[in-house]
Amino acid sequence: MTKTSLELEDLEKGAVSNATEQDENDGAVEHGMKNGGTEGIDSSGDVGVPGTQSVIDTENKDTHQSIQVTNAEQIELNIKEVQPEVEKPQAHILRRMLCGYFKKFTGVKGHKNPYQRPTIPFMFVTFIASFIAISILGVLHYYAIIDQLPHANPNVQLQVVAMLVGSFGASAVLVYGEIKSPLAQPRNLVGGHFVSALVGVIWKVILIQIPLGNWFYPWFCGLAVASAVVAMQITRTTHPPGRGATALIAVMSPLFPWYGFQYLFVPILSGSLIMLIVALLVDNLKPESRYPLYWI
Secondary structure, eight states: OOHHHHHHHHHHHHHHHHHHHHHHHHHHHHHHHHHTSOTTOOTTSTTTHHHHHHHHHHHHHHHHHHHHHHHHHHHHHHHHHHGGGSOOHHHHHHHHHHHHHHHGGGOOTTOOOOOOOOOHHHHHHHHHHHHHHHHHHHHIIIIIIGGGSOOSSHHHHHHHSOSOOHHHHHHHHHHHHOTTSGGGSHHHHHHHHHHHHHHHHHHHHHHHHSOOOGGGHHHHHHHHHHHHHHHHHHHTOOOHHIIIIIHHHHHHSOOOHHHHTHHIIIIIIHHHHHHHHHHHHHGGGSTTOOSOSOOO
16 A cells, blocks of 8 residues: 555544544533533533523523513502502592582682672662552552452452562562663563463463362472473573462462463563563663663
Protein backbone atom coordinates (compact mmCIF):
# COMPACT_ATOMS: atom_id res chain seq x y z
CA MET A 1 0.00 0.00 0.00
CA THR A 2 1.16 3.36 -0.76
CA LYS A 3 1.48 6.25 1.58
CA THR A 4 -1.42 8.04 -0.03
CA SER A 5 -3.86 5.17 0.53
CA LEU A 6 -2.87 4.95 4.20
CA GLU A 7 -3.59 8.64 4.70
CA LEU A 8 -7.01 8.23 3.09
CA GLU A 9 -7.89 5.37 5.43
CA ASP A 10 -6.87 7.43 8.47
CA LEU A 11 -9.05 10.34 7.33
CA GLU A 12 -12.11 8.04 6.87
CA LYS A 13 -11.68 6.56 10.37
CA GLY A 14 -11.44 10.02 11.87
CA ALA A 15 -14.59 11.19 10.14
CA VAL A 16 -16.51 8.11 11.34
CA SER A 17 -15.35 8.61 14.93
CA ASN A 18 -16.32 12.29 14.82
CA ALA A 19 -19.78 11.44 13.52
CA THR A 20 -20.25 8.87 16.26
CA GLU A 21 -19.25 11.37 18.96
CA GLN A 22 -21.62 13.97 17.49
CA ASP A 23 -24.55 11.51 17.56
CA GLU A 24 -23.82 10.63 21.17
CA ASN A 25 -23.73 14.29 22.14
CA ASP A 26 -27.03 15.02 20.34
CA GLY A 27 -28.70 12.09 22.11
CA ALA A 28 -27.50 13.35 25.46
CA VAL A 29 -28.89 16.81 24.75
CA GLU A 30 -32.30 15.44 23.74
CA HIS A 31 -32.39 13.23 26.81
CA GLY A 32 -31.57 16.16 29.04
CA MET A 33 -34.25 18.32 27.47
CA LYS A 34 -36.90 15.64 27.91
CA ASN A 35 -36.09 14.98 31.56
CA GLY A 36 -35.62 18.66 32.34
CA GLY A 37 -32.38 17.73 34.13
CA THR A 38 -28.64 17.82 33.45
CA GLU A 39 -28.03 14.24 32.25
CA GLY A 40 -25.65 13.95 29.35
CA ILE A 41 -23.91 17.24 30.20
CA ASP A 42 -20.16 17.03 29.90
CA SER A 43 -17.68 18.83 32.10
CA SER A 44 -17.08 21.51 29.55
CA GLY A 45 -20.73 22.73 29.83
CA ASP A 46 -21.08 23.20 26.07
CA VAL A 47 -23.70 20.46 25.77
CA GLY A 48 -25.55 21.23 29.08
CA VAL A 49 -26.67 24.76 28.22
CA PRO A 50 -29.90 23.81 26.40
CA GLY A 51 -31.07 21.56 29.24
CA THR A 52 -30.43 24.24 31.84
CA GLN A 53 -32.37 26.83 29.80
CA SER A 54 -35.33 24.39 29.54
CA VAL A 55 -35.40 23.99 33.31
CA ILE A 56 -35.40 27.76 33.78
CA ASP A 57 -38.18 28.24 31.25
CA THR A 58 -40.29 25.57 32.91
CA GLU A 59 -39.80 27.15 36.33
CA ASN A 60 -40.72 30.60 35.00
CA LYS A 61 -43.83 29.20 33.35
CA ASP A 62 -44.93 27.49 36.58
CA THR A 63 -44.30 30.68 38.55
CA HIS A 64 -46.32 32.77 36.06
CA GLN A 65 -49.22 30.34 36.20
CA SER A 66 -49.20 30.39 39.99
CA ILE A 67 -49.26 34.20 39.97
CA GLN A 68 -52.21 34.19 37.59
CA VAL A 69 -54.12 31.74 39.80
CA THR A 70 -53.40 33.87 42.87
CA ASN A 71 -54.61 37.03 41.14
CA ALA A 72 -57.80 35.30 39.95
CA GLU A 73 -58.52 34.04 43.47
CA GLN A 74 -57.96 37.52 44.90
CA ILE A 75 -60.31 39.11 42.35
CA GLU A 76 -62.98 36.52 43.07
CA LEU A 77 -62.60 37.14 46.81
CA ASN A 78 -62.95 40.91 46.30
CA ILE A 79 -66.11 40.39 44.23
CA LYS A 80 -67.63 38.23 46.96
CA GLU A 81 -66.86 40.91 49.55
CA VAL A 82 -68.41 43.73 47.50
CA GLN A 83 -71.39 41.79 46.13
CA PRO A 84 -73.65 42.04 49.24
CA GLU A 85 -73.38 45.86 49.13
CA VAL A 86 -74.59 46.14 45.52
CA GLU A 87 -78.36 46.81 45.29
CA LYS A 88 -80.63 45.07 42.85
CA PRO A 89 -81.51 47.20 39.81
CA GLN A 90 -85.23 47.20 40.63
CA ALA A 91 -84.67 48.33 44.22
CA HIS A 92 -82.24 51.02 43.09
CA ILE A 93 -84.72 52.42 40.53
CA LEU A 94 -87.57 52.40 43.07
CA ARG A 95 -85.44 54.19 45.67
CA ARG A 96 -84.49 56.88 43.16
CA MET A 97 -88.12 57.38 42.15
CA LEU A 98 -89.27 57.75 45.75
CA CYS A 99 -86.44 60.13 46.61
CA GLY A 100 -87.20 62.25 43.56
CA TYR A 101 -90.91 62.28 44.40
CA PHE A 102 -90.52 63.37 48.03
CA LYS A 103 -87.83 65.88 47.07
CA LYS A 104 -90.52 67.82 45.20
CA PHE A 105 -92.15 68.57 48.58
CA THR A 106 -89.27 70.91 49.41
CA GLY A 107 -90.13 73.29 46.57
CA VAL A 108 -87.93 74.68 43.82
CA LYS A 109 -84.60 76.05 44.94
CA GLY A 110 -84.31 79.77 44.44
CA HIS A 111 -88.05 80.33 43.98
CA LYS A 112 -89.86 82.58 46.41
CA ASN A 113 -93.46 83.56 46.91
CA PRO A 114 -94.21 85.90 43.97
CA TYR A 115 -97.28 87.37 45.64
CA GLN A 116 -96.86 91.00 46.59
CA ARG A 117 -99.07 92.86 48.99
CA PRO A 118 -101.30 95.24 47.00
CA THR A 119 -101.56 98.90 47.75
CA ILE A 120 -104.03 100.29 50.25
CA PRO A 121 -106.30 101.86 47.58
CA PHE A 122 -106.39 98.53 45.73
CA MET A 123 -107.37 96.65 48.89
CA PHE A 124 -110.02 99.24 49.72
CA VAL A 125 -111.69 98.90 46.31
CA THR A 126 -111.51 95.09 46.63
CA PHE A 127 -113.33 95.33 49.94
CA ILE A 128 -116.04 97.57 48.46
CA ALA A 129 -116.58 95.32 45.43
CA SER A 130 -116.85 92.13 47.50
CA PHE A 131 -119.25 93.79 49.93
CA ILE A 132 -121.55 95.10 47.21
CA ALA A 133 -121.70 91.84 45.21
CA ILE A 134 -122.40 89.49 48.11
CA SER A 135 -124.84 91.94 49.68
CA ILE A 136 -126.88 92.12 46.48
CA LEU A 137 -127.06 88.33 46.34
CA GLY A 138 -128.05 88.26 50.01
CA VAL A 139 -130.87 90.74 49.47
CA LEU A 140 -132.21 88.70 46.55
CA HIS A 141 -131.91 85.53 48.59
CA TYR A 142 -133.70 86.67 51.75
CA TYR A 143 -136.15 89.31 50.53
CA ALA A 144 -136.85 89.04 46.81
CA ILE A 145 -137.17 85.24 46.56
CA ILE A 146 -137.77 83.54 49.89
CA ASP A 147 -140.52 85.93 51.01
CA GLN A 148 -142.44 85.42 47.76
CA LEU A 149 -142.64 81.61 48.09
CA PRO A 150 -145.40 79.71 49.86
CA HIS A 151 -144.19 78.46 53.20
CA ALA A 152 -145.41 74.90 52.96
CA ASN A 153 -141.94 73.53 53.66
CA PRO A 154 -139.48 76.37 54.30
CA ASN A 155 -136.46 74.10 54.72
CA VAL A 156 -136.83 72.54 51.27
CA GLN A 157 -137.73 75.85 49.63
CA LEU A 158 -134.67 77.52 51.13
CA GLN A 159 -132.40 74.96 49.57
CA VAL A 160 -134.18 74.85 46.23
CA VAL A 161 -134.02 78.55 45.35
CA ALA A 162 -131.07 79.79 47.45
CA MET A 163 -129.30 82.73 45.79
CA LEU A 164 -126.33 82.51 48.12
CA VAL A 165 -123.99 79.60 47.53
CA GLY A 166 -120.56 79.13 48.98
CA SER A 167 -118.80 79.18 45.63
CA PHE A 168 -119.75 82.85 45.11
CA GLY A 169 -117.73 83.83 48.15
CA ALA A 170 -114.70 82.09 46.71
CA SER A 171 -115.26 83.77 43.33
CA ALA A 172 -115.13 87.19 45.01
CA VAL A 173 -111.51 86.53 45.98
CA LEU A 174 -110.52 86.11 42.33
CA VAL A 175 -112.82 88.54 40.57
CA TYR A 176 -112.19 91.44 42.96
CA GLY A 177 -108.76 90.61 44.38
CA GLU A 178 -106.86 89.00 41.48
CA ILE A 179 -108.36 90.72 38.47
CA LYS A 180 -105.37 90.00 36.21
CA SER A 181 -105.59 86.26 36.73
CA PRO A 182 -106.88 84.23 33.77
CA LEU A 183 -109.16 82.43 36.23
CA ALA A 184 -110.93 85.71 37.05
CA GLN A 185 -111.90 86.73 33.51
CA PRO A 186 -115.59 86.79 32.41
CA ARG A 187 -115.33 83.56 30.40
CA ASN A 188 -114.04 81.70 33.43
CA LEU A 189 -116.32 83.36 35.96
CA VAL A 190 -119.64 82.79 34.18
CA GLY A 191 -118.70 79.79 32.04
CA GLY A 192 -116.92 77.96 34.85
CA HIS A 193 -119.86 78.21 37.23
CA PHE A 194 -122.39 77.24 34.58
CA VAL A 195 -120.46 74.22 33.27
CA SER A 196 -119.78 72.98 36.79
CA ALA A 197 -123.42 73.38 37.78
CA LEU A 198 -124.58 71.53 34.69
CA VAL A 199 -122.31 68.58 35.46
CA GLY A 200 -123.44 68.50 39.08
CA VAL A 201 -127.12 68.56 38.17
CA ILE A 202 -126.70 65.73 35.66
CA TRP A 203 -125.10 63.53 38.30
CA LYS A 204 -127.83 64.49 40.77
CA VAL A 205 -130.57 63.44 38.36
CA ILE A 206 -128.79 60.14 37.70
CA LEU A 207 -128.48 59.56 41.43
CA ILE A 208 -132.19 60.13 41.96
CA GLN A 209 -133.36 58.07 39.00
CA ILE A 210 -131.16 55.07 39.85
CA PRO A 211 -131.91 53.73 43.34
CA LEU A 212 -128.42 52.73 44.38
CA GLY A 213 -128.82 53.43 48.08
CA ASN A 214 -126.99 55.77 50.43
CA TRP A 215 -123.79 53.73 50.29
CA PHE A 216 -123.09 55.04 46.75
CA TYR A 217 -123.86 58.68 47.57
CA PRO A 218 -120.27 59.70 48.51
CA TRP A 219 -118.95 58.28 45.23
CA PHE A 220 -121.38 60.42 43.25
CA CYS A 221 -119.99 63.49 45.01
CA GLY A 222 -116.51 62.53 43.86
CA LEU A 223 -117.71 61.83 40.33
CA ALA A 224 -119.44 65.20 40.15
CA VAL A 225 -116.35 67.19 41.17
CA ALA A 226 -113.97 65.18 39.00
CA SER A 227 -116.25 65.47 35.98
CA ALA A 228 -116.64 69.22 36.52
CA VAL A 229 -112.86 69.69 36.61
CA VAL A 230 -112.39 67.90 33.29
CA ALA A 231 -115.38 69.63 31.69
CA MET A 232 -113.97 73.07 32.53
CA GLN A 233 -110.58 72.10 31.19
CA ILE A 234 -112.15 70.99 27.91
CA THR A 235 -114.20 74.19 27.56
CA ARG A 236 -111.33 76.43 28.79
CA THR A 237 -113.52 77.84 31.55
CA THR A 238 -111.52 76.75 34.60
CA HIS A 239 -112.68 78.68 37.66
CA PRO A 240 -111.57 77.17 41.01
CA PRO A 241 -114.71 78.13 43.01
CA GLY A 242 -116.95 76.59 40.36
CA ARG A 243 -114.63 73.64 39.86
CA GLY A 244 -115.63 71.93 43.10
CA ALA A 245 -118.13 73.85 45.16
CA THR A 246 -120.76 74.54 42.50
CA ALA A 247 -120.88 70.93 41.32
CA LEU A 248 -120.74 69.57 44.86
CA ILE A 249 -123.62 71.73 46.04
CA ALA A 250 -125.77 70.48 43.17
CA VAL A 251 -125.23 66.88 44.24
CA MET A 252 -125.48 67.38 47.99
CA SER A 253 -128.63 69.54 48.12
CA PRO A 254 -131.94 67.62 48.33
CA LEU A 255 -133.27 68.91 45.01
CA PHE A 256 -136.05 67.22 43.12
CA PRO A 257 -135.24 66.34 39.50
CA TRP A 258 -137.46 69.08 38.05
CA TYR A 259 -135.86 71.65 40.36
CA GLY A 260 -132.34 70.56 39.48
CA PHE A 261 -132.06 72.38 36.18
CA GLN A 262 -133.44 75.52 37.79
CA TYR A 263 -130.19 75.52 39.78
CA LEU A 264 -128.35 76.35 36.54
CA PHE A 265 -130.16 79.71 36.21
CA VAL A 266 -131.08 80.55 39.80
CA PRO A 267 -128.72 81.01 41.51
CA ILE A 268 -125.70 80.05 39.35
CA LEU A 269 -126.08 81.95 36.08
CA SER A 270 -127.88 84.95 37.57
CA GLY A 271 -125.46 85.17 40.50
CA SER A 272 -122.42 84.97 38.21
CA LEU A 273 -123.74 87.77 36.02
CA ILE A 274 -124.37 89.98 39.05
CA MET A 275 -120.80 89.46 40.23
CA LEU A 276 -119.52 90.24 36.74
CA ILE A 277 -121.46 93.51 36.56
CA VAL A 278 -120.09 94.60 39.93
CA ALA A 279 -116.58 93.72 38.77
CA LEU A 280 -116.95 95.85 35.64
CA LEU A 281 -118.21 98.84 37.61
CA VAL A 282 -115.93 98.68 40.64
CA ASP A 283 -112.69 96.94 39.60
CA ASN A 284 -111.97 99.66 37.06
CA LEU A 285 -111.95 102.24 39.87
CA LYS A 286 -108.66 100.81 41.09
CA PRO A 287 -105.60 102.84 40.11
CA GLU A 288 -103.86 101.46 37.02
CA SER A 289 -106.29 98.53 36.78
CA ARG A 290 -108.34 97.36 33.86
CA TYR A 291 -110.96 94.63 33.91
CA PRO A 292 -111.43 92.45 31.98
CA LEU A 293 -108.25 91.59 30.11
CA TYR A 294 -110.40 89.71 27.56
CA TRP A 295 -113.93 88.38 27.20
CA ILE A 296 -113.61 85.11 25.32
